[in-house]
Amino acid sequence: MEPAKDEASASQAPPSLEEGRHKASPKPQATITDWDGPDDAGNPQNWGSAKKIYATMVPALYAFTVLLGASVYTPGISQISSKFDVSRTAAVLGFSLFAEGLAFGPMIGAPISETFGRRAIYLISLPVSILFTMATGLAKNFATILVCRFLAGTFGAPAVAVGAGTIADIWNLQRGAGGLATILFVLAPFAGSAIGPLIGGYTIDTRKDWQWLMWVLILVAGPVWLMALVVSETSKKELLRRRAIARGHTPPPKPPTTAFLKALFVITLFRPLRMLIIEPIVSSLSLYVSFVFGVMFAFFDAYPYVFQSVYAFSLGQVGLAFVSIVIGFLFAALTSIVINKTLFEKSRKEAGPGILPPPEKRLYVSMVGSVGIPVSLFWFAWTAKASIHWIVPILAGIPFGWGNVCLFLGTTTYLIDTYKAQYSASALAANGLLRYTFGAIFPLFTFQMYSRLGIAWAGSLLGFISILLLPIPWVLYKWGSNLRSRSSYKV
Numbered sequence: 001m002e003p004a005k006d007e008a009s010a011s012q013a014p015p016s017l018e019e020g021r022h023k024a025s026p027k028p029q030a031t032i033t034d035w036d037g038p039d040d041a042g043n044p045q046n047w048g049s050a051k052k053i054y055a056t057m058v059p060a061l062y063a064f065t066v067l068l069g070a071s072v073y074t075p076g077i078s079q080i081s082s083k084f085d086v087s088r089t090a091a092v093l094g095f096s097l098f099a100e101g102l103a104f105g106p107m108i109g110a111p112i113s114e115t116f117g118r119r120a121i122y123l124i125s126l127p128v129s130i131l132f133t134m135a136t137g138l139a140k141n142f143a144t145i146l147v148c149r150f151l152a153g154t155f156g157a158p159a160v161a162v163g164a165g166t167i168a169d170i171w172n173l174q175r176g177a178g179g180l181a182t183i184l185f186v187l188a189p190f191a192g193s194a195i196g197p198l199i200g201g202y203t204i205d206t207r208k209d210w211q212w213l214m215w216v217l218i219l220v221a222g223p224v225w226l227m228a229l230v231v232s233e234t235s236k237k238e239l240l241r242r243r244a245i246a247r248g249h250t251p252p253p254k255p256p257t258t259a260f261l262k263a264l265f266v267i268t269l270f271r272p273l274r275m276l277i278i279e280p281i282v283s284s285l286s287l288y289v290s291f292v293f294g295v296m297f298a299f300f301d302a303y304p305y306v307f308q309s310v311y312a313f314s315l316g317q318v319g320l321a322f323v324s325i326v327i328g329f330l331f332a333a334l335t336s337i338v339i340n341k342t343l344f345e346k347s348r349k350e351a352g353p354g355i356l357p358p359p360e361k362r363l364y365v366s367m368v369g370s371v372g373i374p375v376s377l378f379w380f381a382w383t384a385k386a387s388i389h390w391i392v393p394i395l396a397g398i399p400f401g402w403g404n405v406c407l408f409l410g411t412t413t414y415l416i417d418t419y420k421a422q423y424s425a426s427a428l429a430a431n432g433l434l435r436y437t438f439g440a441i442f443p444l445f446t447f448q449m450y451s452r453l454g455i456a457w458a459g460s461l462l463g464f465i466s467i468l469l470l471p472i473p474w475v476l477y478k479w480g481s482n483l484r485s486r487s488s489y490k491v
Contacts, residue, residue: 071196105157198319328401369406381459
């Protein structure tokens with residue numbers, strides 16, 4: 001009987017330290033790597049329409065507000081020049097440095113987005129940009145204005161950069177609603193930049209104080225930021241990480257900081273610069289898009305010069321002239337929708353089920369829009385004279401806005417289809433870096449060019465350059481496949 005008692009006692013004895021450690025620390029389960037299924041309610045693409053529309057509005061309004069912040073400054077250039085006793089060119093730097101900040105801002109946003117998700121960008125970046133906008137309005141010297149404007153652009157840019165990712169998270173871009181959401185998101189920053197002179201012009205006309213440009217911008221940006229407080233996270237990576245933690249799984253390990261920073265700079269700076277140099281597709285399209293973008297930013301200086309000197313417009317009336325460009329943007333959206341539903345859809349059917357057409361088919365929109373740019377530039381150059389009614393040069397903005405956005409939409413989708421997920425982010429970063437650099441530089445010489453060459457020949461110079469660049473999408477449509485086959489970044 002004693003041995004039985006000992007066996008019973010042994011069976012009831014407390015586990016050893018080693019056994020307890022194994023029971024208290026079960027082997028971690030594998031982490032979650034994908035949605036539970038095609039109908040997973042946590043997938044943003046399965047959200048209800050109202051929630052998806054709201055989550056789309058936030059990045060679109062952010063992009064509108066940030067680009068509004070760039071151009072709303074321009075009607076105050078003359079006042080700032082007089083107030084701080086600097087040249088007009090120096091005063092333009094407040095605009096140019098903001099634009100250059102937009103080029104480098106994504107390098108700040110990328111690590112935040114990768115670590116904390118897209119919503120963190122919306123909550124953090126715009127408030128910091130607003131603080132520097134406030135500091136600009138309170139500046140007591142010109143150097144402070146320049147520094148604060150650059151930082152306002154730099155911290156406003158990340159929300160614009162991750163907005164496209166948010167749209168891709170929410171919508172299936174191969175379907176109608178996804179394509180429409182993409183077009184509307186692209187229109188938002190273009191509209192913001194074109195409406196800035198209108199808001200800024202009437203602000204200067206009524207308040208007579210350049211500082212009010214900053215206060216008006218804050219009044220616009222504040223409510224947009226409040227909208228982001230209730231928007232849901234859309235990043236698949238972040239949502240699955242949270243789900244893994246909630247279900248007791250091991251979240252995916254974060255890469256070492258050094259490896260992450262290296263990858264970041266490769267994708268957002270070094271590789272884009274290399275692609276600009278060695279990739280003919282990236283360099284040619286980036287040059288063309290950047291030139292047209294630079295011309296649009298040059299108009300922020302050219303329109304006041306032309307319409308004030310020839311037609312004696314007030315700053316508010318000069319701002320109204322930009323409405324024609326916005327109308328052109330809307331026509332471009334309609335053109336893109338029609339071409340995608342006809343020419344591109346025909347190419348998709350010819351390719352066969354489940355097969356994407358060659359990327360060159362994406363260039364239909366750019367090829368059509370490229371014609372509108374020189375037409376607009378020559379139209380504006382030779383009709384802006386006292387003997388011709390002011391509405392005629394104003395209407396020239398319609399084909400420019402149309403051609404500008406058509407060119408951008410077609411080239412962007414072409415770069416994405418050409419370089420796929422592996423390299424398209426770097427290709428688009430190269431495009432953005434050069435685009436905002438041109439946007440920063442062009443206004444610095446616009447006033448001098450128009451005053452020395454005259455309106456007709458200054459505008460014609462831009463028109464002749466646009467004719468030289470016009471064949472680029474047509475040439476790529478014909479020989480792009482050969483260039484892709486020899487690419488160092490072939491996918």
